[in-house]
Amino acid sequence: MDAPVLTADMVSAKGVRAAAKRLAGKAVRTPLLENAVLNERAGGRILLKPEMLQHYGSFKFRGAYNLIAQLNPEQRKAGVLAWSSGNHAQGVAYAAKLMGASAVIVMPEDAPRVKMNNVRALGAEIVTYDRYTQDREEIGGKIMAERGLALAPPFDHPHTIEGQGTVALETLEDAVALGLSLDAFIVCCGGGGLTAGCAVYLEDASPETQVWIAEPEGFDESWASIRDGVRRRADVSQHTVCDALASPTPGRLTLPVMERLVRGGLALTEEDVREAMTFAHHTLKLTVEPGGAVALAAVLSGKFDARGKTVALTLSGGNVDPALFAAVLEGRPLPVSTG
Amino acid sequence: MDAPVLTADMVSAKGVRAAAKRLAGKAVRTPLLENAVLNERAGGRILLKPEMLQHYGSFKFRGAYNLIAQLNPEQRKAGVLAWSSGNHAQGVAYAAKLMGASAVIVMPEDAPRVKMNNVRALGAEIVTYDRYTQDREEIGGKIMAERGLALAPPFDHPHTIEGQGTVALETLEDAVALGLSLDAFIVCCGGGGLTAGCAVYLEDASPETQVWIAEPEGFDESWASIRDGVRRRADVSQHTVCDALASPTPGRLTLPVMERLVRGGLALTEEDVREAMTFAHHTLKLTVEPGGAVALAAVLSGKFDARGKTVALTLSGGNVDPALFAAVLEGRPLPVSTG
Numbered sequence: 001m002d003a004p005v006l007t008a009d010m011v012s013a014k015g016v017r018a019a020a021k022r023l024a025g026k027a028v029r030t031p032l033l034e035n036a037v038l039n040e041r042a043g044g045r046i047l048l049k050p051e052m053l054q055h056y057g058s059f060k061f062r063g064a065y066n067l068i069a070q071l072n073p074e075q076r077k078a079g080v081l082a083w084s085s086g087n088h089a090q091g092v093a094y095a096a097k098l099m100g101a102s103a104v105i106v107m108p109e110d111a112p113r114v115k116m117n118n119v120r121a122l123g124a125e126i127v128t129y130d131r132y133t134q135d136r137e138e139i140g141g142k143i144m145a146e147r148g149l150a151l152a153p154p155f156d157h158p159h160t161i162e163g164q165g166t167v168a169l170e171t172l173e174d175a176v177a178l179g180l181s182l183d184a185f186i187v188c189c190g191g192g193g194l195t196a197g198c199a200v201y202l203e204d205a206s207p208e209t210q211v212w213i214a215e216p217e218g219f220d221e222s223w224a225s226i227r228d229g230v231r232r233r234a235d236v237s238q239h240t241v242c243d244a245l246a247s248p249t250p251g252r253l254t255l256p257v258m259e260r261l262v263r264g265g266l267a268l269t270e271e272d273v274r275e276a277m278t279f280a281h282h283t284l285k286l287t288v289e290p291g292g293a294v295a296l297a298a299v300l301s302g303k304f305d306a307r308g309k310t311v312a313l314t315l316s317g318g319n320v321d322p323a324l325f326a327a328v329l330e331g332r333p334l335p336v337s338t339g
Numbered sequence: 340m341d342a343p344v345l346t347a348d349m350v351s352a353k354g355v356r357a358a359a360k361r362l363a364g365k366a367v368r369t370p371l372l373e374n375a376v377l378n379e380r381a382g383g384r385i386l387l388k389p390e391m392l393q394h395y396g397s398f399k400f401r402g403a404y405n406l407i408a409q410l411n412p413e414q415r416k417a418g419v420l421a422w423s424s425g426n427h428a429q430g431v432a433y434a435a436k437l438m439g440a441s442a443v444i445v446m447p448e449d450a451p452r453v454k455m456n457n458v459r460a461l462g463a464e465i466v467t468y469d470r471y472t473q474d475r476e477e478i479g480g481k482i483m484a485e486r487g488l489a490l491a492p493p494f495d496h497p498h499t500i501e502g503q504g505t506v507a508l509e510t511l512e513d514a515v516a517l518g519l520s521l522d523a524f525i526v527c528c529g530g531g532g533l534t535a536g537c538a539v540y541l542e543d544a545s546p547e548t549q550v551w552i553a554e555p556e557g558f559d560e561s562w563a564s565i566r567d568g569v570r571r572r573a574d575v576s577q578h579t580v581c582d583a584l585a586s587p588t589p590g591r592l593t594l595p596v597m598e599r600l601v602r603g604g605l606a607l608t609e610e611d612v613r614e615a616m617t618f619a620h621h622t623l624k625l626t627v628e629p630g631g632a633v634a635l636a637a638v639l640s641g642k643f644d645a646r647g648k649t650v651a652l653t654l655s656g657g658n659v660d661p662a663l664f665a666a667v668l669e670g671r672p673l674p675v676s677t678g
Contacts, residue, residue: 028372031370033367033392034367036394036395036433050624052624053372053623053624055375056375056376057622057624094375278661281626281661281664282626282661283396284392285389285391285392285396285625285626285627285657286624286625286626287620287621287624287625287626288624318624322617322620322621322668322669323669325620325668326665326668326669329661329664329665329668330662330665
């Protein structure tokens with residue numbers, strides 16, 4: 001039997017609520033943080049959702065777990081496959097481990113050893129490929145067909161998106177407990193899974209909250225696509241320090257959701273990102289990776305005007321190479337990425 | 340009228356509970372964090388109390404606020420004085436600011452600019468001294484007498500100690516909410532204010548919890564004093580990277596409390612501390628200063644055997660010089676301290 005065609009309207013706030021129930025006791029219930037220095041500097045009330053405190057340092061575990069949990073027993077027994085050199089790989093590997101499912105991760109053969117070792121330590125099988133001559137989707141598709149594996153996509157699946165939406169659900173719950181309503185919610189945006197999940201939830205639970213996305217300059221194709229009403233592609237030959245956000249174009253499912261619900265976009269420079277990472281380290285005491293720092297950078301740079309507002313934002317991950325981090329701290333040129 | 344003589348038996352769990360009420364909505368209610376990688380490595384369940392997320396990056400705000408809040412209106416109007424080159428200075432300055440009290444901080448003239456600027460930005464007055472030729476207590480005492488200021492001691496006051504004890508109160512509350520009881524609680528120990536406050540609270544609220552202290556090698560005079568039943572002094576001419584824990588001897592009030600309630604002591608090397616700071620950055624995604632990392636170092640080094648246990652520990656602060664932090668991350672020799 002073929003899988004049903006997935007469409008954007010399958011993503012719902014109800015699905016996000018169900019995901020939250022599935023994730024209870026499995027995902028880290030990350031806190032909502034606030035910092036007096038940041039509030040003073042922004043001139044508003046800034047609420048931080050620190051997903052670097054999530055399992056394996058990014059929000060990706062949420063979507064992966066929510067997806068694998070909804071596979072039927074045979075699918076789960078057969079296992080899942082994902083391609084990723086980064087956060088999604090670790091999220092899938094850990095979620096699969098918790099549910100006793102096997103996982104195959106297709107990674108470039110020159111991926112950082114640290115990430116490969118993490119994935120392997122979680123019990124996942126790694127299949128490597130040469131990213132200059134081979135196509136990971138082709139390799140992954142072949143393995144899936146041979147072994148009957150289910151795909152765990154990084155963002156373009158309703159269950160993935162709904163899992164990521166629990167970030168907004170928890171944020172809103174904690175804000176309400178503080179007696180606050182959210183004027184805006186700024187999301188670090190790559191393929192749009194986190195954004196779409198959060199936006200769908202907030203549309204239902206807090207329609208007065210404006211959803212904004214933050215992207216690296218040059219990889220701000222999500223906002224360009226939303227604004228222009230036509231799918232835009234980033235030039236992937238250019239470099240961005242925000243490796244986690246370097247997806248070429250928004251997802252098939254995430255774009256229609258974002259078109260409907262995202263109010264504005266913010267493009268951040270490398271300098272903005274470096275400043276936000278340094279501020280997070282020095283003042284917030286949190287390790288933030290470049291791609292996880294863009295929403296904070298939007299506030300610190302003043303590109304998003306938070307004066308007089310209550311604004312929540314995602315710090316979506318913290319997996320950063322120590323040499324790169326040290327270079328940021330000391331204001332040195334960034335080392336060349338190892339992939 | 341002379342101030343009453345302060346004694347160790349004035350410190351009580353009831354006082355800690357009252358402090359928690361005073362601090363509600365003023366201090367950051369820091370979360371209780373857990374990390375799957377850490378648990379697996381330790382072979383137990385490790386609960387982390389991340390006080391680098393507290394106002395100005397350390398638990399010190401708690402004790403300072405609890406003390407200033409209990410001054411009478413005239414005392415508060417006159418203001419407070421503290422001597423500190425570090426975390427206590429910022430805690431006092433911010434607590435005083437919140438309560439509209441003035442604060443005078445006596446700091447060495449070669450204290451790091453960053454800390455001086457933070458204190459000044461909080462509206463406190465800074466009085467500098469030459470730490471090679473002048474005595475800060477003499478200078479502070481003279482100013483207090485002239486201006487009728489109250490002293491805000493870094494640890495040796497019941498109200499300071501009870502304020503710090505709210506760290507244990509919140510930890511226990513959150514652990515109980517998770518259905519856990521604490522086998523042990525490991526505290527980063529300098530003068531003993533945090534330790535004494537936490538120990539007094541746990542004695543009452545969770546008597547089955549063993550309290551342990553973690554100290555830097557060479558500055559492990561608190562445990563030596565407790566163990567030997569006689570006050571020991573550290574050789575302050577030696578260097579420690581754990582500047583926040585470099586107090587020469589436990590407090591007059593804190594030592595009797597610790598003698599009664601502390602079960603064991605752990606001495607950590609610089610290598611242990613560097614490893615813990617790196618682990619915290621890389622895996623926990625938290626910025627921890629050297630002195631705030633010793634309890635974690637006790638678990639990671641295996642000096643505290645956490646296997647099969649539920650253990651809470653303090654990550655007591657995160658104020659660390661960027662150059663020192665970068666050196667730790669990259670495994671380089673540490674830069675010479677600037678004070």
